[in-house]
Amino acid sequence: MAFCTGCSLLCDDIEVDFDGAKVKRTMNLCRKGRAHYDSLRVDRLAPAVDGSAASIDEAISKAGELLAGAEKLLLFGWGNSTLAAQQAGIGLAKKLGSVIDDPSSYSQGLITEKILAGDLPSCTFDDVRNFADVSIFWGDDPSSSHPRHLSRFSYFPRGEKRQRGYEEDREAIVIDVRKSPTAQIAADGFFKIPPGGDAEFAEALMATLGGKIPKVEDKKRMLNLGTKLRKAKFGVIFTGLGLAHSMGGDLDAFFSLVGKLNELSRFSVIPTLGDYNTRGFNQNLFDETGSVNSVSFADGVAHGPEFGIAKYLDSCDAVMVVGADPVAALPAPLTKLLSGIPMVAVNSHRTLTTDAAKVTIPIGVAGLEVGGSALRTDGVKVDFDAVVKSDYLPDVEVIERIMEAV
Amino acid sequence: MTGKEVTVVTYRGIFQEVEEALGMYSDGYRDQSALIDLDGSDAKALGVETGKPVLLENGSGKVVVVAKVSEDPHPGVAFMPASPWSAQLLSGEVGGGGLLELKRFRANVSFAEGAVTSIEEIRERIGAD
Numbered sequence: 001m002a003f004c005t006g007c008s009l010l011c012d013d014i015e016v017d018f019d020g021a022k023v024k025r026t027m028n029l030c031r032k033g034r035a036h037y038d039s040l041r042v043d044r045l046a047p048a049v050d051g052s053a054a055s056i057d058e059a060i061s062k063a064g065e066l067l068a069g070a071e072k073l074l075l076f077g078w079g080n081s082t083l084a085a086q087q088a089g090i091g092l093a094k095k096l097g098s099v100i101d102d103p104s105s106y107s108q109g110l111i112t113e114k115i116l117a118g119d120l121p122s123c124t125f126d127d128v129r130n131f132a133d134v135s136i137f138w139g140d141d142p143s144s145s146h147p148r149h150l151s152r153f154s155y156f157p158r159g160e161k162r163q164r165g166y167e168e169d170r171e172a173i174v175i176d177v178r179k180s181p182t183a184q185i186a187a188d189g190f191f192k193i194p195p196g197g198d199a200e201f202a203e204a205l206m207a208t209l210g211g212k213i214p215k216v217e218d219k220k221r222m223l224n225l226g227t228k229l230r231k232a233k234f235g236v237i238f239t240g241l242g243l244a245h246s247m248g249g250d251l252d253a254f255f256s257l258v259g260k261l262n263e264l265s266r267f268s269v270i271p272t273l274g275d276y277n278t279r280g281f282n283q284n285l286f287d288e289t290g291s292v293n294s295v296s297f298a299d300g301v302a303h304g305p306e307f308g309i310a311k312y313l314d315s316c317d318a319v320m321v322v323g324a325d326p327v328a329a330l331p332a333p334l335t336k337l338l339s340g341i342p343m344v345a346v347n348s349h350r351t352l353t354t355d356a357a358k359v360t361i362p363i364g365v366a367g368l369e370v371g372g373s374a375l376r377t378d379g380v381k382v383d384f385d386a387v388v389k390s391d392y393l394p395d396v397e398v399i400e401r402i403m404e405a406v
Numbered sequence: 407m408t409g410k411e412v413t414v415v416t417y418r419g420i421f422q423e424v425e426e427a428l429g430m431y432s433d434g435y436r437d438q439s440a441l442i443d444l445d446g447s448d449a450k451a452l453g454v455e456t457g458k459p460v461l462l463e464n465g466s467g468k469v470v471v472v473a474k475v476s477e478d479p480h481p482g483v484a485f486m487p488a489s490p491w492s493a494q495l496l497s498g499e500v501g502g503g504g505l506l507e508l509k510r511f512r513a514n515v516s517f518a519e520g521a522v523t524s525i526e527e528i529r530e531r532i533g534a535d
Contacts, residue, residue, distance in 0.1 A: 249505025
């Protein structure tokens with residue numbers, strides 16, 4: 001069996017036959033996973049320095065020179081890197097006294113950090129499949145972002161204590177601003193909220209669970225939801241970017257609600273993280289520093305929003321981006337800033353970020369061309385081997401060679 | 407500035423994810439990203455139909471994308487795939503809770519005659535070329 005590193009579900013039941021680098025036949029890949037496999041032949045990154053083709057050795061040497069000469073260096077990305085590459089990256093940050101950060105600093109890092117600190121209950125997908133009778137998708141549309149989420153774990157499958165699956169044993173509730181594909185599956189379980197209305201919804205639900213009349217338009221529906229959650233044997237809340245961003249990063253209302261639910265029943269939280277190994281980076285950095293992102297090693301270990309990419313770009317003088325495309329994702333004022341800073345980009349494919357970089361270094365696609373390990377979005381570790389021959393270097397080897405070069 | 411001001415919320419769509427994996431410089435990625443889902447009554451007021459170009463503009467920037475009229479009503483709110491196109495309209499400001507605002511912004515929508523903004527144009531604007 002092969003793995004798919006197309007998203008953080010890390011599906012481990014993939015069958016695939018290749019004709020060279022071309023995919024000939026597959027089983028169990030979702031549409032997104034198939035595109036991930038097909039991408040092996042599309043827009044691959046080549047080594048380059050200052051826009052001119054270079055050898056991989058020249059690119060690594062130039063990268064080492066650029067990083068060593070920086071006074072305020074940011075190492076960013078890491079969600080699409082193996083655990084070993086992430087650990088090497090943290091080692092590089094310590095060696096250079098630099099700042100290290102990942103996209104969780106502007107997405108779900110706060111939720112993941114609470115889980116890793118033991119302040120927010122979580123569980124594995126196996127627990128979900130076997131025991132969960134209520135799945136809540138909050139600002140989260142895994143049917144689009146993680147297409148096999150509902151079929152493998154959270155809604156459709158039969159499990160140890162859920163033999164009748166979604167037909168009788170499991171209920172899906174979606175809280176979202178948009179009738180997403182996941183909301184369409186939930187049908188009557190869809191609660192549409194206005195943009196920015198998540199905190200108000202959480203507070204209304206909290207009031208309901210506390211026996212009060214909620215201050216919402218459809219009181220009866222909210223009271224029914226409260227009764228359903230109170231009676232749940234094991235509920236799981238899957239969180240998406242929509243929740244974190246709607247609350248502007250202040251998730252106290254959500255955390256209080258989870259606490260209340262656990263006074264009445266048993267509820268866990270699993271963040272639906274985008275890149276295949278975001279959870280791995282967060283775990284690695286947390287183990288090293290006690291924080292999941294935005295860490296500076298300039299003077300011991302320091303953590304704070306000033307070391308997140310959104311703030312640190314104002315002052316840094318060099319950036320290395322590994323396995324991420326912040327130029328495509330960040331607001332234009334920040335990407336303009338980033339594009340003007342000397343940058344090393346390590347990636348398997350060409351992106352807007354690699355186009356903006358002074359030095360580009362290609363790597364193999366983990367799980368397809370090179371082996372490694374990663375943590376699934378629920379924290380379960382998986383090890384994968386390469387399934388197709390490739391001359392690309394593994395990401396960990398590139399980071400270690402850069403470390404030698406500096 | 408004529409047109410209508412709406413709240414835009416971004417999302418990730420499966421077809422966009424597929425096209426992104428297959429190359430973000432492709433026509434397919436542009437077609438799945440340079441899009442805005444408009445409420446039916448808002449689209450009618452603007453004289454816009456599905457498939458027509460619209461200009462999105464605010465203090466941060468402007469882009470031309472393709473309109474898609476939603477079946478479900480959501481007046482005053484529009485939805486757009488998160489992409490380099492939507493990123494042109496984000497301010498880069500940090501919200502009250504300390505999180506960079508990435509999913510929501512206000513923008514004026516108006517009928518456009520020009521072509522959809524290309525990713526090459528965006529790349530040039532942000533100095534990534």
